[in-house]
Amino acid sequence: MIQNSQSTSNMQNNTSICLDNVTISYGSFPAIKNVFCSIPKGYITAFIGPSGCGKSTILRAINRMNDLIDACTLTGRVLFEGVDLYNKRIDPVEVRRKIGMVFQQPNPFPKSIYENIAFGARINGYQGNMDELVENSLKRAAVWDECKDKLNESGCSLSGGQQQRLCIARTIAIEPDVILMDEPCSALDPISTLKIEETMHELKSNYTVIIVTHNMQQALRVSDFTAFFNAEVQPNSTGGKVGYLVEFNNTEKIFNSPKQKATQDYVSGKFG
Amino acid sequence: MDSKETQFKVLSFIMYKSKNTKSLKNILLYDPTSYSSIINKLLTLIVTIFTATAILPLILVLSYVVIRGSEQLNLNLLTQLPQPPGDDLYSGGIGNAICGTFIVTGIAATIAIPIGIGGGIYLAEYSKQGHFSKFIRFGTNILAGVPSIISGVFVYGTIVSTKIIFGSNFSALAGGIALSILMLPTVIKTTDEGLKLVSDDLRKGSLSVGASRFITITKVTLPAAINPISTGILLSIARAAGETAPLIFTALFSFYWSNSPQSLLEPIASLSVLIYNFALEPYQAQNELAWAASFILVFILLLLNIFARWLGRLSR
Structure with a gap:
């Protein structure tokens, strides 16, 4: 699904993130090439694909977490509400306040549960009632009942699934517009996964959610749109596989009537 | 035919099994006269002897200092000034040296x-692991191996003999500078290592909620690494407090209290230099004072070390 920049500007009103010919390289080797994709506002979009196809790389590019990797370079444009995030005058810290992220491994701060939530809000100059914010964030991440009696205990004392929901609550607390999730359930058991998925459905009404997942069933369960990435060895290149976007569409269409054969093969479990 | 054949097969299998169990049991039995168990015991014995020999000096030194030093312990020792050599009956205390x-x-x-922690933060968090940071790490390791007397001579040459600090030559300040050179590599190294131990996930988590690099370091990574860092600082303080050579060249010695701000610019007493001076005196009373000072110094260093270990254990 390739769009020229004219049609992207037409879609701006209901597009949250627009990837415009994005190529990301580690050193001189491209990891993922020529991605065009418009991610709609207020929906859950899933990135699926085999390992090494660059879906996490693309996800990290959206809130400029790739800046932390020295050799990582990006060409093309990443537009957030029409603003080019890789413009020289853009402050990546401000970008991350608007586009929050939940990681593969739960990574609560070694502070109390309360402080885990309050930290982000405080450094972003939150003026309101902190107790209320903590309670609301934890409630929206569906972890309030489990930790309301131990807000002063360390965030690390929670179970893996609870930690991950705490991390989601921490992200919600800074009131971002977009929440990125990089395989948020891959380190969790099925029950915790189910709870996180429920949380994601709750979030949909207020946020744009982009989730990278290895689990096709999960993509089918939670997402409204799905982008399928694949990786292929490029002709005339000495490097490894290079990822690219194969197909982006409604989740239903991706799983039931994909246009590309590779998508069909992947979602039916023939490879990946 | 068929059934007989199977019968034979089953029988031979059982025999094989039972035979095998018997020999297995024999194999598993411990044989104290075998070659490997004798070698094993011998090597264990040798290693034990070496370990005991390695600890022996520590025990001997400590117990000798404790025996000789504790004889002199009394309140005067901690509160009085040392007397100049000559009076063989009364040598005073070491109050000013402790202070x-x-x-x-x-x-x-x-x-x-501050300099060491700043340097460690730079190495672990800001530097891009290029030639410059490699050079600094290498330099830090070299500095850690520099003999303490070199730092004393260096400060003597640059600060004491040039009278660069308000025209004072031997001073507490110069002594402090000489010791800080010795402390610096330990502080840099433990800060660097301590921060490197902090999981990268934590940094990413902090950055992803919109924290700047500065806030991430001050509010998340430094607190997470505070135990190894404070342990390193305490150990470096303990090392500096026991140094003699740099102080002989820089702080010298004093028989008086250093109780005013100006006295920072004057020679100052210290336990290690007091031991050095008084142990060489031909007078019995002074020698005993040196023993007492040794005891106090060892006691202080031991406390610092135990405190540092305790802090280090908290993090685990």
């Missing part, structure tokens, strides 16, 4: 801790 050790080490810590 002096704390003052000089305090000056050293005030200089070395």
Whole structure:
């Protein structure tokens, strides 16, 4: 699904993130090439694909977490509400306040549960009632009942699934517009996964959610749109596989009537 | 035919099994006369002897200092000034030397801790692991191996003999600077290592909620690494407090209290230099004072070390 920049500007009103010919390289080797994709506002979009196809790389590019990797370079444009995030005058810290992220491994701060939530809000100059914010964030991440009696205990004392929901609550607390999730359930058991998925459905009404997942069933369960990435060895290149976007569409269409054969093969479990 | 054949097969299998169990049992039995178990015992014995020999000096030194030093312990020792040599009956106390050790080490810590932590933060968090940071790490390792007397001579040459600090030559300040040079590599290294131990996930988590790099370091990574860092600082303080050579060249010695701000610019007493001076005196009373000072110094260092270990254990 390739769009020229004219049609992207037409879609701006209901597009949250627009990837415009994005190529990301580690050193001189491209990891993922020529991605065009418009991610709609207020929906859950899933990135699926085999390992090494660059879906996490693309996800990290959206809130400029790739800046932390020295050799990582990006060409093309990443537009957030029409603003080019890789413009020289853009402050990546401000970008991350608007586009929050939940990681593969739960990574609560070694502070109390309360402080885990309050930290982000405080450094972003939150003026309101902190107790209320903590309670609301934890409630929206569906972890309030489990930790309301131990807000002063360390965030690390929670179970893996609870930690991950705490991390989601921490992200919600800074009131971002977009929440990125990089395989948020891959380190969790099925029950915790189910709870996180429920949380994601709750979030949909207020946020744009982009989730990278290895689990096709999960993509089918939670997402409204799905982008399928694949990786292929490029002709005339000495490097490894290079990822690219194969197909982006409604989740239903991706799983039931994909246009590309590779998508069909992947979602039916023939490879990946 | 068929059934007989199977019968034979089953029988032979059972026989094989039972035979095998018997020999297996024999194999598993412990044989104290076998070659490997004798070698095993012998090597264990040798290693035990070496270990005991390695610990022996520590025990001997400590017990000798405790025996000789504790004889002199009394309140006067901690509160009185040392008397100049000559009076063989009364040598006074080491009060000013105890205070002096704390003052000089305090000056050293005030200089070395901010610079060292700053340097460690740069190495672990800001540097891009290029040639410059490699050079600094290498330099830090070299500095850690520099003999303490070299730092004393260096400060003597640059600060004491040039009278660069308000025209004073031998001073507490110069002593503190000499000791801070010795503390610096330890503080840099432990800060660097401590921060490197902090999981990268934590940094990413902090950055992803919109924290700047500065806030991430001050609010998340430094607190997470505070135990190894403070352990390193305490160990470096303990090392500096016991140094003699750099102080002989820089702080010298004093028979008086250092109780005014100006006295930071004057020679100051310290336990280690007092031991050095008084142990060489031909008078019995002075020698005993040196023993007492040794005891106090060892006691202080031991406390610092135990405190540092305790802090280090908290993090685990």
